[in-house]
Amino acid sequence: GDSVTQMEGPVTLSEEAFLTINCTYTATGYPSLFWYVQYPGEGLQLLLKATKADDKGSNKGFEATYRKETTSFHLEKGSVQVSDSAVYFCALSEETSGSRLTFGEGTQLTVNP
């Protein structure tokens, strides 16, 4: 079955540092890939998505590129802010499965001033 593996957390960075959160996946078909973010005390929000190989999703300075050859969708940001502190989830969905989301374990990011 489908699965998503994220780098283990937690991750602690200083403000303006470079962020990478690794994500790899296993899927039977051609999934769409997502990064969701959960800020403290808030619900899950879609951060960015990519629906086919080589697509790059981007939002709020975050980027991730759908790499079919390495089955990866790593999240990057060039300069993190304190307000980026949150839990980040990598996820995939396949239309053949009703587009239900399969999530990674989540990575807690803390950014210190």
Added chain:
Amino acid sequence: GAGVSQSPSNKVTEKGKDVELRCDPISGHTALYWYRQSLGQGLEFLIYFQGNSAPDKSGLPSDRFSAERTGGSVSTLTIQRTQQEDSAVYLCASSLDYRSYEQYFGPGTRLTVT
């Protein structure tokens, strides 16, 4: 506009009791999903509806769990004879239909079984 709403926001119940969790999706969204977020299991899919039908119930952990959706809108997740391992945050999400890429999540219901 209004987002996905869930009620109650918190529920504490005694082991063995039944609970009902409610989800109001975004108006016009035909697909509705239930997920569970727990410390030990992370975020896991439970069931999804397209309209009032549930094509995929494969994530329901046991026959104590059931869900229904009426009028293509509100959905209720029922847990019978609750157990301590049912303690989790239950999340609901909706999307335009099952082919839509973006799911919008509600704030969740935190269930604690004592």
